[in-house]
Amino acid sequence: MKDSNNIGLVNAAHPDRESWARPDDKLDLRLWLRLLTCSTLVENRLRTLMRNDFAMTLPRFDLMAQLASAPRGMKMSELSRSMMVTNGNITGIVDQLEQEGYVERQKVDTDRRSSLIRLTAEGRRKFRGMSRSYRAWVGELFEPLSEESRQQLFNLLGELKEAGRSASTPA
Amino acid sequence: MKDSNNIGLVNAAHPDRESWARPDDKLDLRLWLRLLTCSTLVENRLRTLMRNDFAMTLPRFDLMAQLASAPRGMKMSELSRSMMVTNGNITGIVDQLEQEGYVERQKVDTDRRSSLIRLTAEGRRKFRGMSRSYRAWVGELFEPLSEESRQQLFNLLGELKEAGRSASTPA
DNA sequence: TATTGTTATACTCTATAACTATA
DNA sequence: TATAGTTATAGAGTATAACAATA
Numbered sequence: 001m002k003d004s005n006n007i008g009l010v011n012a013a014h015p016d017r018e019s020w021a022r023p024d025d026k027l028d029l030r031l032w033l034r035l036l037t038c039s040t041l042v043e044n045r046l047r048t049l050m051r052n053d054f055a056m057t058l059p060r061f062d063l064m065a066q067l068a069s070a071p072r073g074m075k076m077s078e079l080s081r082s083m084m085v086t087n088g089n090i091t092g093i094v095d096q097l098e099q100e101g102y103v104e105r106q107k108v109d110t111d112r113r114s115s116l117i118r119l120t121a122e123g124r125r126k127f128r129g130m131s132r133s134y135r136a137w138v139g140e141l142f143e144p145l146s147e148e149s150r151q152q153l154f155n156l157l158g159e160l161k162e163a164g165r166s167a168s169t170p171a
Numbered sequence: 172m173k174d175s176n177n178i179g180l181v182n183a184a185h186p187d188r189e190s191w192a193r194p195d196d197k198l199d200l201r202l203w204l205r206l207l208t209c210s211t212l213v214e215n216r217l218r219t220l221m222r223n224d225f226a227m228t229l230p231r232f233d234l235m236a237q238l239a240s241a242p243r244g245m246k247m248s249e250l251s252r253s254m255m256v257t258n259g260n261i262t263g264i265v266d267q268l269e270q271e272g273y274v275e276r277q278k279v280d281t282d283r284r285s286s287l288i289r290l291t292a293e294g295r296r297k298f299r300g301m302s303r304s305y306r307a308w309v310g311e312l313f314e315p316l317s318e319e320s321r322q323q324l325f326n327l328l329g330e331l332k333e334a335g336r337s338a339s340t341p342a
Numbered sequence: 343t344a345t346t347g348t349t350a351t352a353c354t355c356t357a358t359a360a361c362t363a364t365a
Numbered sequence: 366t367a368t369a370g371t372t373a374t375a376g377a378g379t380a381t382a383a384c385a386a387t388a
Contacts, residue, residue: 015253016332017233020240027321028313029306032213034328039210040255041335042203051357057377062188069191076347082186084211086380091348093378113346113387135200142199144334149327150198156316156324157205161187163315164212222380228354247370257357262371264355284364284369 016041042141049137054130059083061134063093064102064119064127073106073116102126187212213312220308225301230254232305234264235273235290235298244277244287273297 017040018033043058050056066082067074074082080090094117097103102123105115119127142150188211189204214229221227237253238245245253251261265288268274273294276286290298313321 015249017253017255018332019253020233020236022240026306026310027318027325028316029309031313031321031325031328032309034325034332035206035210035213037255038328038331038335039206041332042206044255045335048357059378062191065191069193077345078186082188082190084188084208084215085378087347088349088381089379096377111346111388113385115347135197138200138203139197141335142202142331145199145327145330147198149330150202152323153327153331154198154202154205156320156327157202157209159316159320160209160313160324161189161205161212164209164216164312218379230355248368256355258370259358259372260356266371267354282365282369284362286370 042138045141046134046137049133050130053133054126056130059085059089059093060097061130063090063097064123065131067103067117067119068124068127068131071118073118075114075116077114079117097123213309216312217305217308220304221301224304225297227301230256230260230264231268232301234261234268235294236302238274238288238290239295239298239302242289244289246285246287248285250288268294 017037018030021030021033047058050058050061054061062083063079066079076087076090076094079094080087083090094103094105098105101120103117104120105117107115145153188208189201192201192204218229221229221232225232233254234250237250247258247261247265250265251258254261265274265276269276272291274288275291276288278286316324
């Protein structure tokens, strides 16, 4: 074994965002990089499928999903918080979706600065189709995990989410 | 309780990328969205810190990290695979890092099409500093998790990674 | 004064595809 | 013919900061 770059058979065979960590690195670093690898893996796959099948990007889909769960509409600031991005981004995404006819801004009486964003009928129709596929794709990707593994993973990520909440919303 | 948009106290208090899922949605969907929330949470935090403290972006740091674990250098195609992005992106990132003096391209004799990318001395120095902080930040973010939780999470994400490997490298 | 949302700016990353040099 | 890498293009997301309107 003369190759000093060798970092283990598994890593060598399947390099990924985790593979720069060494086995003797602290677990939290390796855990984070593995989390990142998993989310990149899934996101790459979903992004491609979404684009090919629906000419849709992930953030636009996410925004429509948020609205689909809020029939009364959401304010821009609420969308910003839910999607964990800054205000200006939401304006941009909503602009695009509005132009495509999937969402609409509705002025609200009680506060004339803000408006409620809602799915249009066409937006709801579009989302139903996308959502069905999205769920199926996610189902396939997670299918190899046992029900028990999924539940454990869900709970553990819940702990992590609680932990990291305080410091992580972008300005 | 007259608000039909209500999706539970926890969600209402801390909306995030997971909060459009309903409690009765399939676990795999909720699990995926929670995974996404966690990785967004951590990434947002690390991105801000990296920019503020080191004028560095996450992809550039990732690339330097890969190289730091490969003293002999890596080919562009290897970087592309490890970082799970397309070839052209790697060219762009390497170009920038080369201009900043952190990496260098070295022509290789055996195949004149390709070259080996390596950290320069300055790159190694820069990376050491960034790496120290990066590890500390990750440590803080994951600190609330017990050692056992981390280990479980690490193992479960390993399962997921194996599962999703087949279909997820971007073209 | 503080907040909601928009606008302007600039940058980074991204994929796709066409291209070159070499194998 | 196939592969390694670059270039060209276009687009999407991002943060920051300044701004207008309103609370």
